[in-house]
Amino acid sequence: MHFKITSKTxxxxxxxxxxxxxxxxxxxxxxxxxxxxxxxxxVASLEYEAYAExxxxxxxxxxxxxxxxxxxxxxxxxxxxxxxQIGDMAVWVGVASAHRGPAFDACRFIIDELKxxxxxWKKEHYVAGESTWINCAxxxxxxxxxxxxxx
Amino acid sequence: xxTLTVKYFAILREQRGDAEEQLRxxxxxxxxLYEELQAQHGFTLPVDRLRAAVNGEFRxxxxxxxxxxxxxxxxxxxxx
Numbered sequence: 586m587h588f589k590i591t592s593k594t595x596x597x598x599x600x601x602x603x604x605x606x607x608x609x610x611x612x613x614x615x616x617x618x619x620x621x622x623x624x625x626x627x628v629a630s631l632e633y634e635a636y637a638e639x640x641x642x643x644x645x646x647x648x649x650x651x652x653x654x655x656x657x658x659x660x661x662x663x664x665x666x667x668x669x670q671i672g673d674m675a676v677w678v679g680v681a682s683a684h685r686g687p688a689f690d691a692c693r694f695i696i697d698e699l700k701x702x703x704x705x706w707k708k709e710h711y712v713a714g715e716s717t718w719i720n721c722a723x724x725x726x727x728x729x730x731x732x733x734x735x736x
Numbered sequence: 737x738x739t740l741t742v743k744y745f746a747i748l749r750e751q752r753g754d755a756e757e758q759l760r761x762x763x764x765x766x767x768x769l770y771e772e773l774q775a776q777h778g779f780t781l782p783v784d785r786l787r788a789a790v791n792g793e794f795r796x797x798x799x800x801x802x803x804x805x806x807x808x809x810x811x812x813x814x815x816x
Contacts (some may be wrong), residue, residue, distance in 0.1 A: 617816045626745045633815070635748050638792050640815075664815055674778055676816050696816060704789075705815030706809075707744035718747040720812035 586652060588644025588662045590705075591635045595663050596675045606658040609681040614690035615696050618668045619678035627712035633666045633675060635706040640664070647698040653692040657682050662695055664705055737762060737802035740769070746811050750774050752777050766790060766799035781811055 597616075619631045648660045659681040669675055678695045681715055682688045699705075710716045737760050744752045752773075753793075763769035763815065766788040787810040788799035801807055 598809075634749075635815075636743070636789070636810065639789055639794070642792065645796075653743050686816070700813075700816035702813065704745070704810050704813055706811060707814040708746070709801050718750075718811070719814040721747045721781060721785075721814075723782070723785075 586645070586648045586660050587665075587667075588641055588648055588699075588703075589637045589642050591646075591665055592667045593662055593665075595665055595677045597674075597677060599675060600663060600679055603661050604621055604659040604679050606681050608683055609658050610683050611685040611688040611727040612679065612681045613692040614677065614679040615692050616674050617696070619641045619671050619675055620675045621671045623709060624653075626709075627706070628709050629669070629712045630668060630670050631675070631709045632668045632708040632710065633664070634706045634708075635664065635666045637666075640703045640705055644699060645697055650698070651680070651691045651695050654694065655682065655687040656684075657687060657691055660691065660695065662699065664699065664703070666705070671695065738801070738802075740801060741775070741806045742769075743806065743808045745808070747781065748779060748809055748811055749781050764800060765797075765806075766795065766801055766809070767797050767809060769801065770809055785812055786810055 621628050651660055657680055662678045664676045680688050680691045704733055706717055707719045741758050742754045749755050770783050786794050788808050788813050789808040
């Protein structure tokens with residue numbers, strides 16, 4: 586059970602191998618990708634930044650909570666930081682359990698909690714040339730909108 | 737007076753123009769320190785949209801600080 590911040594391409598097959606368990610009958614994974622649009626604007630790229638020490642502490646806490654709530658055999662997650670391009674993978678979550686129910690539920694729980702609690706920030710660079718830190722607006726209609734736009 | 741290390745991320749890093757600084761302050765907690773720094777640097781986010789971390793752990797406002805502590809103000813997060 587590990588959550589890590591990385592500045593490198595997420596190595597999915599290596600991560601998936603860490604979920605292997607003889608009692609596992611189900612594996613659910615989630616990938617969050619950089620998409621080319623958000624809130625009606627054409628997005629050129631995304632810049633991610635993390636407070637890595639606390640992000641890893643809080644991410645590991647979320648994996649521990651998932652293990653308490655669901656019947657899991659393994660759980661791993663990685664979030665990438667740096668300047669990512671359209672189609673790049675920003676986050677990967679993987680869990681294994683004896684049956685599919687806890688696997689689906691835990692995967693959803695982990696990505697939702699990661700997005701809500703872990704100190705990672707995202708700056709959208711638009712095709713039109715401007716850029717903005719998501720959820721940090723202090724004027725206008727999105728000033729209190731905490732909806733996570735990506736993935 | 738106490739000496740603190742403050743780290744800035746994301747929008748606060750850009751508005752401060754620096755990722756980290758050591759400073760001397762009379763502030764007794766992270767909340768009053770933020771208000772002091774906000775007045776100096778024009779941070780746009782109000783304190784109630786931030787969380788505080790002291791020495792690598794989240795702390796509820798007003799988040800008391802002691803000499804030598806590392807303080808981080810956490811803007812609204814947006815991972816994923």
